[in-house]
Amino acid sequence: MAYAIVYNSKGGNTKMVAKVLQQALTGAGVEATLTEVTPDTVQAAAQAARDAEAVLAGFWCDKGSCTPEMADFLAGLAGTRVFLFGTAGFGGEPAYFARILESVRAKLPEAADYLGGAMCQGKMGPAVRQRYEAMLAEKPDDPRIQSMIANFDAASTHPNAVDLEAITTAAKQSLNLQ
Ligand SMILES: Cc1cc2nc3c(=O)[nH]c(=O)nc-3n(C[C@H](O)[C@H](O)[C@H](O)COP(=O)(O)O)c2cc1C
16 A cells, blocks of 8 residues: 655645655655645545555645645544654744644544654745845844844755755654664
């Protein structure tokens, strides 16, 4: 039976992680399908999940959690083994990722079998930096805005090879593939 990698990605970061996971699982000798969740494909994604040995569900962090369409998909995973992976713009603090994972995990039904999760930082679009720059122009000495710009720049190289390796390792461990 195949594993289903089902992901939701607005800008491509989570899609990148999903593709690397697919390569890693294939490399470990197991078949893995790749399905994108959009508001129009929740049902198709649910079908892919029903046919799978386990589901690797990938989300991008939207206001501290996942998008409504991803929440809809996760809500249908009763009786399924689920590994969660995600990307978020703010990084550097494991507790932050843990909070987001808990919030997304809460979208799963009680009858889902949660195997674990992993996250990494993901780059944000240029409009975000422009917004921060406009804020900084108003308040040039504001340390909060300065740190938001520093975080934006730090995020611009993620997901990187270390992130991808860490998420792949976590997924394989959770799925008992190594
Ligand atoms: C509308 C919107 C809301 C976001 N909310 C958050 C957030 O609450 N926390 C965070 O760390 N990053 C947030 N981000 C940043 C994204 O989660 C991050 O860039 C992610 O890697 C995007 O993944 P994707 O390229 O797969 O869409 C937000 C981005 C957008 C566009």
